[in-house]
Amino acid sequence: MNEFDLIRKYFTRPAPNTLLGIGDDAALLQVGTGNVLAVSSDMLVSGTHFLPDTDPFLLGHKTLAVNLSDIAAMGATPRWATLAIALPEADEAWLEKFSAGFFALAQQHGVDLVGGDTTRGPLNLCVTIFGEVPAQQALRRSGAQPGDEVWVSGTLGDAALALAHLQGRIELSGEELATCAQVLHQPQPRVALGLALRGIASSAIDISDGLLADLGHILEASRAGAQIDLASLPVSLAMQPHAATPPGMQCILSGGDDYELCFTAPGARHAEITAIGSRLSLRLSCIGNIVAGNGCIVHDAAGNQLNPGSGGYEHFR
Amino acid sequence: MNEFDLIRKYFTRPAPNTLLGIGDDAALLQVGTGNVLAVSSDMLVSGTHFLPDTDPFLLGHKTLAVNLSDIAAMGATPRWATLAIALPEADEAWLEKFSAGFFALAQQHGVDLVGGDTTRGPLNLCVTIFGEVPAQQALRRSGAQPGDEVWVSGTLGDAALALAHLQGRIELSGEELATCAQVLHQPQPRVALGLALRGIASSAIDISDGLLADLGHILEASRAGAQIDLASLPVSLAMQPHAATPPGMQCILSGGDDYELCFTAPGARHAEITAIGSRLSLRLSCIGNIVAGNGCIVHDAAGNQLNPGSGGYEHFR
Numbered sequence: 001m002n003e004f005d006l007i008r009k010y011f012t013r014p015a016p017n018t019l020l021g022i023g024d025d026a027a028l029l030q031v032g033t034g035n036v037l038a039v040s041s042d043m044l045v046s047g048t049h050f051l052p053d054t055d056p057f058l059l060g061h062k063t064l065a066v067n068l069s070d071i072a073a074m075g076a077t078p079r080w081a082t083l084a085i086a087l088p089e090a091d092e093a094w095l096e097k098f099s100a101g102f103f104a105l106a107q108q109h110g111v112d113l114v115g116g117d118t119t120r121g122p123l124n125l126c127v128t129i130f131g132e133v134p135a136q137q138a139l140r141r142s143g144a145q146p147g148d149e150v151w152v153s154g155t156l157g158d159a160a161l162a163l164a165h166l167q168g169r170i171e172l173s174g175e176e177l178a179t180c181a182q183v184l185h186q187p188q189p190r191v192a193l194g195l196a197l198r199g200i201a202s203s204a205i206d207i208s209d210g211l212l213a214d215l216g217h218i219l220e221a222s223r224a225g226a227q228i229d230l231a232s233l234p235v236s237l238a239m240q241p242h243a244a245t246p247p248g249m250q251c252i253l254s255g256g257d258d259y260e261l262c263f264t265a266p267g268a269r270h271a272e273i274t275a276i277g278s279r280l281s282l283r284l285s286c287i288g289n290i291v292a293g294n295g296c297i298v299h300d301a302a303g304n305q306l307n308p309g310s311g312g313y314e315h316f317r
Numbered sequence: 318m319n320e321f322d323l324i325r326k327y328f329t330r331p332a333p334n335t336l337l338g339i340g341d342d343a344a345l346l347q348v349g350t351g352n353v354l355a356v357s358s359d360m361l362v363s364g365t366h367f368l369p370d371t372d373p374f375l376l377g378h379k380t381l382a383v384n385l386s387d388i389a390a391m392g393a394t395p396r397w398a399t400l401a402i403a404l405p406e407a408d409e410a411w412l413e414k415f416s417a418g419f420f421a422l423a424q425q426h427g428v429d430l431v432g433g434d435t436t437r438g439p440l441n442l443c444v445t446i447f448g449e450v451p452a453q454q455a456l457r458r459s460g461a462q463p464g465d466e467v468w469v470s471g472t473l474g475d476a477a478l479a480l481a482h483l484q485g486r487i488e489l490s491g492e493e494l495a496t497c498a499q500v501l502h503q504p505q506p507r508v509a510l511g512l513a514l515r516g517i518a519s520s521a522i523d524i525s526d527g528l529l530a531d532l533g534h535i536l537e538a539s540r541a542g543a544q545i546d547l548a549s550l551p552v553s554l555a556m557q558p559h560a561a562t563p564p565g566m567q568c569i570l571s572g573g574d575d576y577e578l579c580f581t582a583p584g585a586r587h588a589e590i591t592a593i594g595s596r597l598s599l600r601l602s603c604i605g606n607i608v609a610g611n612g613c614i615v616h617d618a619a620g621n622q623l624n625p626g627s628g629g630y631e632h633f634r
Contacts, residue, residue: 025390045438073342121362
């Protein structure tokens with residue numbers, strides 16, 4: 001089976017929203033009138049972003065999910081993706097499961113796979129994703145203003161907590177692990193939330209490197225600071241027993257891979273945002289405020305100021 | 318130096334044609350009214366597509382060039398690219414040269430680098446490129462018609478000849494090697510030719526896997542056959558002494574990595590195509606005809622039919 005057969009068998013599916021899909025030198029995409037294209041690329045490398053024995057179905061899901069999360073953070077509608085894969089060998093059982101996981105999530109979000117590359121090499125997965133958004137409604141990182149509230153979706157640190165358990169740094173019960181591992185292996189990109197926040201949020205980012213690091217990107221782009229209330233940070237039932245411990249707090253503040261959204265909005269939109277959370281059955285928590293200045297200050301319940309550093313995941317550090 | 322510093326230092330350049338470039342969750346691109354987006358991804362893997370000690374400046378050039386070649390083969394105007402890199406370590410000397418080679422070619426073609434990813438892992442380079450083209454003028458693979466002529470740009474097999482020398486399968490003189498190595502390491506994507514062929518060519522593809530393999534893709538997509546005249550295949554001065562030898566002929570018919578265009582056009586457009594070649598100072602050779610049926614038949618000067626097989630480069634074969 002050569003790469004053309006592989007592509008035909010595992011990666012060619014109907015692309016109903018595409019002018020010209022897989023099989024030419026390039027795909028042709030029609031962007032809707034009044035919309036701009038939102039584009040993002042994420043590369044997942046075996047041994048860096050996932051363990052070599054990761055379930056390929058879950059890996060297919062996650063490869064697309066982390067990219068969809070970027071589109072969600074722009075408030076864009078996901079439309080198309082390309083997928084470039086380097087594989088050590090043409091392992092058909094692996095490819096079948098990987099592509100099933102990829103396409104299950106793609107279908108759920110109406111994303112057409114329109115092109116890519118299949119080649120031999122150490123396992124590497126590179127997706128470029130394309131969304132559409134009216135230019136003025138894109139959720140940039142740079143729009144946060146002093147007085148805005150800071151929000152996060154879902155709960156924080158669960159993916160990092162699962163990883164800490166898998167790496168023997170913390171001990172979770174079976175039930176706790178099940179909850180957290182689901183977040184680590186099968187994150188749910190917050191696409192519907194991103195769309196609902198158009199015209200409401202003043203800035204947004206997805207939490208891939210940890211709350212403090214990613215909120216830090218908003219603050220840097222917006223030239224502003226933030227005050228965060230530790231007690232208001234949303235944690236799961238699985239996290240609760242660990243939340244006050246140093247490794248638990250580390251997960252909450254600096255754990256990557258959650259793929260929740262962190263966003264800011266004027267206080268006047270508070271009730272609307274609460275209503276969006278109810279409509280989407282998604283926990284949305286107001287965790288602090290944007291202030292003049294720079295950097296992020298975290299207070300505990302007693303009013304003491306923590307100095308946690310950003311601590312987000314960095315390659316090459 | 319973490320990945321954010323790397324991106325800032327080596328990969329963030331002005332992006333004058335971009336609504337929002339590097340530094341947010343996604344880039345925002347404005348596609349011109351009446352145009353559609355042409356999108357293609359190519360992944361280059363160390364040890365598969367290039368040798369680990371390849372000059373990083375030339376590698377930066379080639380990484381973008383192979384992608385530009387796909388845009389050229391669609392008749393599109395290249396506009397934007399994303400670049401995802403996995404690197405074993407943050408080697409700044411390497412990055413400086415690689416990015417210089419990449420941006421030198423990007424600037425030449427007016428391409429803005431708008432996003433990507435930088436991560437740790439075995440050396441892997443994945444570019445997604447974006448061009449614009451009026452929907453009806455895109456050069457697809459599927460439009461070849463019996464009676465059309467088959468054309469190629471430049472000369473064939475030089476990159477493969479250089480590789481054959483480097484791998485000790487053939488012996489080139491110093492001057493021959495210099496010519497051919499230039500094609501192998503610094504291919505020139507035929508962007509201006511692709512644009513000139515809008516409304517003239519009935520189909521087009523870039524020659525990355527070898528003439529017979531890539532012409533084969535046109536024939537398959539167009540449900541047609543081709544008759545090719547061996548004597549009409551354009552070869553360089555460096556190739557001439559080797560053209561009649563089995564390895565030379567193999568390079569000409571099935572050598573990959575030339576990144577010339579192979580295209581078809583009605584015979585009535587012959588003079589126009591010749592004029593385009595003159596205007597672009599680019600050799601354009603009519604090498605045969607599209608016929609009813611399927612597959613490609615190659616005749617030598619005596620009228621004997623060769624049966625060379627497609628022989629293009631295939632991963633996983």
